[in-house]
Amino acid sequence: MLRRRTFLGAALVVAGLTFAPGANAADHPKVVASFSILGDIVKQVGGNLIEVTTLVGANGDAHVYQPTPTDARSVAGADLVIVNGLGFEGWLDRLIAAAGYKGEVTVATGGLEAIKIDEEPEHDDDHGSEEHADHAEKDEHDDEHGHHHGEFDPHAWQSVANIRIYVANVLASLTKMDPANGETYAANARSYLSDLDALDAEIHAAIDTLPESRRKVVTSHDAFGYFGREYGITFLAPVGMSTESEASAGDVAKLIRQIKAEHIPAVFVENISDKRLLQQVARETGAVIGGTLYSDALSEQDEPASTYVKMMRHNYRSLTAALGGS
Numbered sequence: 001m002l003r004r005r006t007f008l009g010a011a012l013v014v015a016g017l018t019f020a021p022g023a024n025a026a027d028h029p030k031v032v033a034s035f036s037i038l039g040d041i042v043k044q045v046g047g048n049l050i051e052v053t054t055l056v057g058a059n060g061d062a063h064v065y066q067p068t069p070t071d072a073r074s075v076a077g078a079d080l081v082i083v084n085g086l087g088f089e090g091w092l093d094r095l096i097a098a099a100g101y102k103g104e105v106t107v108a109t110g111g112l113e114a115i116k117i118d119e120e121p122e123h124d125d126d127h128g129s130e131e132h133a134d135h136a137e138k139d140e141h142d143d144e145h146g147h148h149h150g151e152f153d154p155h156a157w158q159s160v161a162n163i164r165i166y167v168a169n170v171l172a173s174l175t176k177m178d179p180a181n182g183e184t185y186a187a188n189a190r191s192y193l194s195d196l197d198a199l200d201a202e203i204h205a206a207i208d209t210l211p212e213s214r215r216k217v218v219t220s221h222d223a224f225g226y227f228g229r230e231y232g233i234t235f236l237a238p239v240g241m242s243t244e245s246e247a248s249a250g251d252v253a254k255l256i257r258q259i260k261a262e263h264i265p266a267v268f269v270e271n272i273s274d275k276r277l278l279q280q281v282a283r284e285t286g287a288v289i290g291g292t293l294y295s296d297a298l299s300e301q302d303e304p305a306s307t308y309v310k311m312m313r314h315n316y317r318s319l320t321a322a323l324g325g326s
């Protein structure tokens with residue numbers, strides 16, 4: 001009873017007494033996760049002790065998401081909000097303000113060693129050519145337009161090792177919200193971490209079988225930097241870390257030249273992106289379409305990537321099948 005009273009008290013403070021009525025509305029803490037991959041991780045740690053609402057759902061693109069009134073209601077009634085961070089959810093601050101949410105916002109990537117972005121300004125490009133390579137030392141703090149594009153690559157979930165950090169942050173946050181169930185959350189986390197360790201070893205073993213010369217693929221946007229760094233594959237894409245900007249004709253022409261020059265064997269479409277551009281790139285280069293990679297969202301339940309573990313397994317198996325590993 002003590003646990004429930006503590007929790008209900010927190011809920012009332014957070015929700016400003018607008019807590020939705022319902023049969024068992026107060027039975028489980030309400031946790032909002034910003035996107036589907038994170039939602040699954042939160043569910044793995046929270047088990048059946050929490051009620052998880054995911055804002056950007058299956059096959060959704062969080063980069064360009066437009067929150068709905070339903071999202072604002074979910075956030076207003078939440079006991080805890082958990083986000084990826086690293087600039088992934090650009091719409092989040094406005095949503096939290098609009099919802100009047102005053103509770104905890106946990107950043108799941110807190111403390112993680114993020115990849116820094118050396119991002120190009122968006123406007124340079126129709127003259128098509130080689131000047132791209134020389135901007136590596138760009139100061140990530142400033143931007144000629146006076147706004148931040150984000151200093152870090154947000155797609156940290158694409159390395160299983162990073163999910164250990166997500167799990168630790170989620171565990172700490174759930175335990176703080178609901179200390180009476182801390183032991184159960186910790187046990188759930190331990191069990192999930194052992195699944196993740198097995199998955200990580202499985203991916204390393206599979207990618208290690210690929211010949212070095214074939215470890216280059218093209219995807220729709222730069223979502224696989226962490227996968228590449230951890231497992232040893234180079235990913236190229238016609239657009240950058242965010243799907244907000246469209247590829248210019250110059251970007252696409254450059255990519256096509258690169259695929260031909262480097263004999264890049266495969267092109268992958270993504271579940272969250274329009275497939276037509278990459279289909280065109282495949283036609284013009286003779287690269288095969290290796291299938292669909294799940295980049296920024298899980299699949300629907302009846303598709304092959306409905307959990308984080310299934311998603312990573314689907315992705316590495318698609319890569320090894322297209323690149324000739326075992």
Ligand SMILES: [Zn+2]
Binds near residue numbers: 063221222223243296
């Ligand atoms: Zn992305």
